[in-house]
Amino acid sequence: MRRRILGALVGLFLAASVPADDQKFITLASTTSTEHSGLFEFIVPIFQAQTGISVRVVAVGTGQALAIGCNGDADAVLVHAPAAEQQFVADGCGIDRRAVMFNxxxxxxxxxxxxxxxxxxxxxxxxxxxxxxxxxxxxxxxxxxxxxxxxxxxxxxxxxxxxxxxxxxxxxxxxxxxxxxxxxxxxxxxxxxxxxxxxxxxxxxxxxxxxxxHNPYSSILVNPNRHPVKVDLARVWHDWLVSEAGQTAISQYQLNGHQLFTPN
Known part of the structure; x- marks a missing residue:
């Protein structure tokens, strides 16, 4: 029941937040810290300008973000709980875990x-x-x-x-x-x-x-062998996060003169 409710809530959120004519997008399940800090508001437009791919963020706690990914309701996750991330991959829910940044x-x-x-x-x-x-x-x-x-x-x-x-x-x-x-x-x-x-x-x-x-953040692709996710588009985002362009964007985000995240 909890899984069905969570899936329904995610579906409603996505339907309400994405234009019907926007087909080149991925869904990212991530944490409230990356969303509420303003990081995504800063780096996602840079990514979209460089790739033409928009990123639709579902911002929840890491446990919920991993559950959303494991249910196939996201294409990738960006979270900060190493033991849970390792279990996510071990359970076959995700692939190619990469260190992205830390604070x-x-x-x-x-x-x-x-x-x-x-x-x-x-x-x-x-x-x-x-x-x-x-x-x-x-x-x-x-x-x-x-x-x-x-x-x-x-x-x-x-x-x-x-x-x-x-x-x-x-x-x-x-x-x-x-x-x-x-x-x-x-x-x-x-x-x-x-x-x-x-x-x-x-x-x-x-x-x-x-x-x-220490608080490390990792990007993980949702396993395409388990769910019909947009793995090719998600991998563009996944690769960009650890590329020079992505790491530079992360390092450039500041709030009141403070750098909030350090790229890996």
Whole structure:
């Protein structure tokens, strides 16, 4: 039932967003961070001008993006959850996984930092301090790449977060940041979305820079042997992302003087 509903929603989205006379397009399932950061708004027109192919983006959490791809409702995916990406390929849903770009995650929290995360030496220590203080934490709880990374960070310190202090939202990154701002709570965010987020209120970055917060993005083609996808057009996009032209476009995208993604 969930698969049928997801497929129907994707179909409705696509029907509403693509001109009927536009036949040379691909459907890309990707993350909210790449969409909401403005990256696609910048690089897709460059790609289309160079190739004549338009890219129709379905922006959801990484888990949903991979499910859409595995169901054959997209031609390619661009996501950021390495273990899930590897499983996607191992399950025969995708082929030719390629590293495209990266940025990092940051821990965001109240400026007065009640858990003392600013004094932590590692992100693991920071998460331990949040749990020990039972300070409010807003989790996306949506099986996105950010949510998967958050769960890995808790697991790395042997903590299973539960209780009133830990709020699982089932929401995207923007909604999670809005909730954290309203609650004066900690949360994990990708840097691109944080930089593009304007409703910060009393929030600020309280921890950054740990290698454990590295955030790589990969492009994967949906397996044409499983679904009748537009593999030839999708491969043009796939190849362009890692070409000099694509990597240059990614590197040129900035917001308020900040480069949001680093090409691989």
């Amino acid at each position: 990092d995650f940051v821990v965001v929290g109240p400026k007065d930092d009640p858990a003392g995360v600013l004094g932590a030496d590692t992100v693991a220590e920071g998460f331990e301090r949040i749990a020990q203080a039972k300070a409010p934490f807003a989790s996306r709880g949506d099986d996105s790449g950010t949510h998967k990374k958050e769960l890995l960070l808790w697991a790395d310190v042997g903590i299973k977060p539960t209780g009133a202090w830990y709020r699982e939202l089932g929401a995207g990154m923007g909604a999670a940041l809005n909730t954290a701002a309203a609650m004066q709570a900690y949360t994990l965010a990708d840097r691109a979305t944080w930089l593009s987020f304007s409703n910060r209120q009393g929030l600020s970055i309280v921890f950054q820079g740990d290698q454990a917060l």
